[in-house]
Amino acid sequence: MAEEKRRGGGGKLARSETVTVRLDPKLRYLAELAARKQRRTVSSFIEWAVEHSFGNVDLYQGTGYNGDNSITIADAAAGLWDIDESERFVNLAIRYPELLNHDEQVRWKLLTDSGILAPARKRPGWNHGVSWQWDILEDYVFPALRRQWDSLNRSIEEGKGQEWIETTQKALKAGTVFHARPPDVVENHDDDIPF
Helix, strand or coil: CCCCCCCCCCCCCCCCCCCCCCCCHHHHHHHHHHHHHCCCCHHHHHHHHHHHHHHHCEEECCCCCCCCCCEEHHHHHHHHCCCCHHHHHHHHHHHCHHHCCHHHHHHHHHHHHHCCCHHHEECCCCCCCCEECHHHHHHHHHHHHHHHHHHHHHHHHCCCHHHHHHHHHHHHHHCCCCCCCCCCCCCCCCCCCCC
8 A cells, every 4th residue: 555645734844743732821822922023833932942941940959069050951951862762761860860750760670670781880989879881881781771672661561570680680691681791890899998
């Protein structure tokens, strides 16, 4: 069966996604006036307004003392966005875990329990949190994660997360997860003895 060509209107931009938004009559009217003033469509104006609002939403509220500055969505956008869904997810989970919803927290727990992220994970000392080696994430973990992503999500949907963890752990031991062997991470906890 031949594909039908889309008729009417311009072609849909590949970069756009449709979002339905409810606006009260006053807000809709004012948005239309603002769009006219900027010679835009209302959709284009709303997209522009949303993008410009990112500089006003803090992901992290800094103290302003000694370089502890606030971070807005606009500041963090480059580090959070990736065209690949699995990398976007890990970027968010590492940088702003408090923003994960319940389903994302479940996915993150499965990933961390499976060991697939372990080559890039560091615990520098007893009193420090987890840190990440971004070069290892990018060179080894992300390519492996892209290959495992559909399997992980399917396992979650089917309620088989524990089986996915066990299968992934076996594949890690067999050396079949990563295309190349990541560098060994040697943890030295003797440097910061708390007594």
